Every structure is written in C-alpha cells, then in structure tokens.
Amino acid sequence: MPECSFHPGVETEVSCTECGRYICQKDMVSTPVGYKCPECAKPARSEYVLVKPRQLAGAVALGLLSGIGGGLVIGLVGFGFFFVALAWGALVGEATRRGSGGHRGPVIATVAGGSVVAGGLLGGLGLITIVFGVVGVVATVGWGWGR
Ligand SMILES: [Zn+2]
Ligand SMILES: [Zn+2]
Structure with missing residues (x-):
C-alpha cells in the first residue's frame, strides 16, 4: 500500500483529487469533487465553503x-x-x-x-x-x- 504524503509510515489508498498525493484519513478534506489534501482544499474552502x-x-x-x-x-x-x-x-x-x-x-x-x-x-x-x-x-x- 502507498504511504501518506503528509504522514510517513501511514498506509493509505486514497489520493488527493487535485494534486494526486496520497492522503490518510487525518488529511482528507471532503469536497464536492472528492477528497482533497489539506493544501489543495484550503483555497476552495475559503472561497466556496467557509462562511465568513x-x-x-x-x-x-x-x-x-x-x-x-x-x-x-x-x-x-x-x-x-x-x-x-x-x-x-x-x-x-x-x-x-x-x-x-x-x-x-x-x-x-x-x-x-x-x-x-x-x-x-x-x-x-x-x-x-x-x-x-x-x-x-x-x-x-x-x-x-x-x-
Ligand atoms: Zn492536493
Ligand atoms: Zn496523513
């Protein structure tokens, strides 16, 4: 199994839909287009999801x-x-x-x-x-x- 890009040693099969890096459950950010890593999810959150x-x-x-x-x-x-x-x-x-x-x-x-x-x-x-x-x-x- 591949390892999480953010947590070495943690095995995962999920990858970020935007950059393709492997992410474990701690990093997954649920978005309308699938799971993203925390870095890719940031701009989307502030623009579309987060209520100011x-x-x-x-x-x-x-x-x-x-x-x-x-x-x-x-x-x-x-x-x-x-x-x-x-x-x-x-x-x-x-x-x-x-x-x-x-x-x-x-x-x-x-x-x-x-x-x-x-x-x-x-x-x-x-x-x-x-x-x-x-x-x-x-x-x-x-x-x-x-x-
Ligand atoms: Zn990403
Ligand atoms: Zn991780």
Missing part, C-alpha cells in the same frame, strides 16, 4: 429574527400543523441564507435549525412542530456548498 464571520453574523441575526418571530406567531395563533411548520422552517432557512449573503450547507442549516428550535421553545410549540420546522430548514438550505 460577518456573513455568519448576518445569518444568525436574520435566522433568529425569523425563527423566534415565526415561533411566537405560530404559538400565539396556535396552529402547529405540520405544513405550517414546514413553511416556517423553509422561511427561516431562506432568511438565514440571505442573511449570510447566499450561503447554503451544514453551517447555515445549523444556524437556521437552531433558530427554529429557539423560536419553537419560546413560542411554546410542540416537539413535532419543531421537528417539522427543522425538516423545512434542511430541505431549504441543508445541501449545497456555500452557494
């Missing part, structure tokens, strides 16, 4: 606003039907995405999902409603890489 602090702040602000606002409204009105919760989650996801400047993916989904949970708890919503809200979030922004 200011974008994250915008995402958290809009996510919490729509999440808590929506949770309170649904709690007041008192209809936590699953499709209302789904629409609410989609709305929070979309607001979070816009707040971040158009990002998607795990980071944005986490922020939006957290906002839905926070809003749901504050609005006194049931667990099922909150779960459907989170499903709405994941369906809207859970996939994709920084787009």
